[in-house]
Amino acid sequence: MSELASEHAADFLVQTADLPWVPQGSDNVWFKPVRINLEKGSWVNLLKVAKSGVVNRHRHLAEVEGWVLQGRWHYIEHDWQASPGAYVYEPPGDVHTLVADVEDESEPMMTLFFIHGPIEYMDADGNLAWVETAERKLQRYTDYCREAGIEPKLDGILF
16 A cells, blocks of 8 residues: 555545435434534534425534525525525624525425534524534434434444
8 A cells, every 4th residue: 555545534425315314403404414524623514404494594613615406495584595505604603594595395495504613503583592513413412312212323324
């Protein structure tokens, strides 16, 4: 093996079809953890929203990138709509309100998000409701799996 080859992490595969959809604050919004990096405080997850409407208002403390796989969504504060194939970049400090534009509930909105740090979620009055971190995302996943009688799949997800 070359010296260069020994300096990088091993590759891996995450079969997202084998992961459960985990509720994220309502009966309309779910996520699947794809990768969680506790050391860097970052994570990658699939987000699914089944019905149209406001999902949440939040502030990013680090960059977020998203790739829309299915459906459409927008932020109230911006004049664009994300649709399948769109790439979205959100800078640190950006505050916005996610709205899902679901036309057919059999085809929910799904976006792959790369989250590079904490997210502050706000209540209806703009007050801090909670902070989502890599640790909290992992805890939500493992708690849900235990409650549902599912063995959490952490190979490839957690690093």
